[in-house]
Amino acid sequence: MGKELLNDESLDLFDMRRLALLLEVVEQGSITAAAELMMYTPSAVSQQLRKLEQEVGQPLLNRRSRGVVPTEAGQVLAGHARKIVRQMQAARSDLGQMAGLKRGSLTVGTFPTVAGSFLPIVIRTFKKRYPAIGLSVRSARFDELVADLQSGVTGLCLLWDYPWNPFRDDSIRVTEVFRESTVILVARGHRLADREEVSMEDLRKESWIVRAEAHPVVEVLQRSAHDAGFEPEIAFLANDYQEAQAMVSVGMGVAMVPKTAVALQHPDVTVLSLGSAAPLRRVLLAQREDKVYAPAEVAFHSTLLEIAGERAGDYL
Template structure:
């Protein structure tokens, strides 16, 4: 049982009704907004006046005006009602992070490097959220996001082909460099950095099916004054590394693609010969982001700041 200190506390619903009546200047208008009948509002306000022990409203032919006591109580009630709304919002946020699910779209190089770091941290912080990850090609990632199959997704672009869609909000996560892959028996394997001009006579291993890294190579090679000689078309970066390791050629790759490096492959910097690739967080513009999405974004960007130097 509450002690005497709390016996005089007022009903929050009656306080909310008082605020609305004072602001509207009319019991009928307040009743409409609060979805009560005017008689029910009047009844609740009479009970509140009994609790207070003095009149709160002066009834007039065209509405009501607060008494001095009504003005004082309404001023306090506004703060109380506002705080209760904030409390409900906070509780809703917590509830949102203790149930539900989140689907994230990504692409293979990020799924094999940075994203597992984010997933590990997110699952530790929010173990009740069911997290699923879909790895796909660029166009499918965008389609899944727009159709609601995924709540958020990770994309990438290069300076010559910036991604833009008015329906999608983009946040840069980090930028990554392109690196050269050579076998450990290659004459250049002891170098830490090399210029593209020195690679004119090399045979190149590239990704098949017009993969974007092909354009990266072509642009870098053309800027260095040569046409690259393609010696092997690989289906993925692991296959490309395997061919590099046995001397079938050299290759370019985004740095996230070599997070799992073949033991017989050496990574060499090509400086600024190839532009940086942007890694992007994509979200639909037209939706209210669920608490789980906000939490995942926060975790993602926090860890991206910590690991930003790993991919340059």
């Protein structure tokens, strides 16, 4: 019997593309609608279905003025086609997973504010989808992130830039993930704490808490203050944003920070908007331009941009 099946010419009857077209036509009830979804012309679909009917030896569709309906044979064959199409989709998925998404490792570079806010949401989703991928995260300063990416220590990394100093490197491809606003932190009892929005002019007499070691936010503050016509008076140099918030909470001064820095907000600190005047920074996903991206990198890239699209408004 096995030899008879192998020699059975009926095994050559069914072309996968024609079965898929039949299934789409039956489900849509229209050759035109199915052609549009499958990116064919209606005449090409009709021609392929006529060939399928010739191969089957009986009509599969009844043509009517408003669409088509399957014959009994058409309903039977469409039911089998549905199972076959699903099996082929599963086969493609399995092969894709074998190509890299069911094994391997990935190292991602990041910086602290994003690591403490947006990135954990991405990681949770990624690990749920691809539990077998070994994922590690390396948080570092900007120049270290770029060096790690170029040397292959990381497969991709998150960077940032501002309009007055956009990131450019011919060896690195960047994709904008989202834009985030700069906000003002004041103590809960501060004279401006009951306002939702302030201007830099409102803050000209304030003392400022900034990050130490020539942190980029210092330049953001200086540019904003100079545009408003004053030189900011620095009261405290903080080692991180949690320390900055603590000093703000006890009235040591006010602070200017990117919005992701207050994902964990101190209970005695109020966050104020600078409105349309707020400096914006871009958060970027960076990958080497000259490499072939591993399946795990492609999957992480896709997951990250998906989550960013869902939460983009959270950081403005």
